[in-house]
Amino acid sequence: MRYHYKKPDIYLSMYGKLYICNHPVYDRCTLFTIGDKGLAVIQQRFNPDTKTTYWTEVDSWLTDSLYLHPKFKKFFDERAGECTDGLYPTVSIRQIMWALKMKPIQRQRWETCFDRRNI
Template identity: 70%
Template sequence: MRYHFEPPKIFSTAYGQTYECDHPVYNKCTLYLIGDKGLAVIQQKYVKETKSTYWTKIDPWLTDQLYLHPGFKKFFDERAGECVNDLYPTVTIRQIMWALKMKPIKRERWETCFDRRNI
């Protein structure tokens, strides 16, 4: 039995798009748009050389897995919003996977998390 969500060997990236903005936490995210509402999803990455982390768009193999999940639309309707100052409501990959009751991706020691609902 798998305890963590693992990347499939074959995947598509038909849903979600890369969105660049001037958010205080990140510069790129994966944006899901339905009508006038949008939801930005971010994932933390690690740079070995500098031992630093940054927030960016999610891995491409996760984009369709999230969007095609049966609970995504309900989560999207609860958390998404219209663009304000070029920014959309944002969630981390762990927040959305937890809410959709998906197996999480493997957690690394260097990862941090947000204590608040809104980022």
């Protein structure tokens, strides 16, 4: 039995697009849009050379699984919003996977989380 979401051998990334912006936490994210509303999703990365973490777009092998999930539309409608000053409402990959009741990706020791709902 799998406890964590595993990267599939074959995948296609048709949904979500890379969005570059000027957010205080990140400068690149995966943006899902429906009509005028959008939802930015970010994932934390680790740089072993400098031993620092940073937030960036979601792995491409996760985007279709998120967008095609049966509960995604409801989550999107609750959390998405229109662009304000070039920024969309944002969630982390863990927040959305938890809300959709998906198996989470493996957690790393260096990962941090947000205490609040809005990023």
